[in-house]
Amino acid sequence: MKKIATFFLLAVLWPLKGASQSVWIQVADNSVPLKAEQTQTETKPGWKIVDIKMKDRQIHYLWGSRATQMADSSNPTLLIYPNEKETLADYALIRLRRRKQYRQLMKSPLERNEFIRFLPEHFDIRPAAGIGFACTPLKPLPVGEYIVVFLNQKPVGDAGDYMVHAFSVRGIL
Secondary structure, eight states, X not given: OHHXXXXXXXHHHSOOOOOOOEEEEXXXXXXXXXXXXXXXEEEEOOOEETTEEOOOEEEEEEESSSOSOEXXXXXXXXXXXXXXXXXXXXXXXXXXXXXXXXEEOSSSSGGGSOEEESOTTTEXXXXXXXXXXXXXESSOOOXXXXXXXXTTOOOBXXXXXXXXXXXXXXXXX
């Protein structure tokens, strides 16, 4: 009886996983998956002036000065396969600030950063194999570190981290 009750609780309380989103990049005519990374959060304490505490500030960053995946041009083709309840317009491209040992979001809440949504005015969008989209920027991306992020995601953990897909755009050698 105890085993049945445990199985029932696990079946009811365990989160159901559907088809997960995936983001790929085309490098040298090959599709390479961009692995999902979780941001890390650091809370900087606010000022305290005459017993009045100012608001704390959060910094979201990815460890490492560069992403492990590099694009082969300044107009990389990104293949996005959203979940069944998501749309392509829910995804965005965000440029990160590069530091010595990490890459940082410019502003704390994800929505306050400057981002480019995957819309026809910014990207050449074509159907990809399966139920996906091949998106190529219309304007070349400046050299730097970028993330592809689902804007409507719920933050992960207590600190409010995000799941992102990182890549780098390098200068022509």
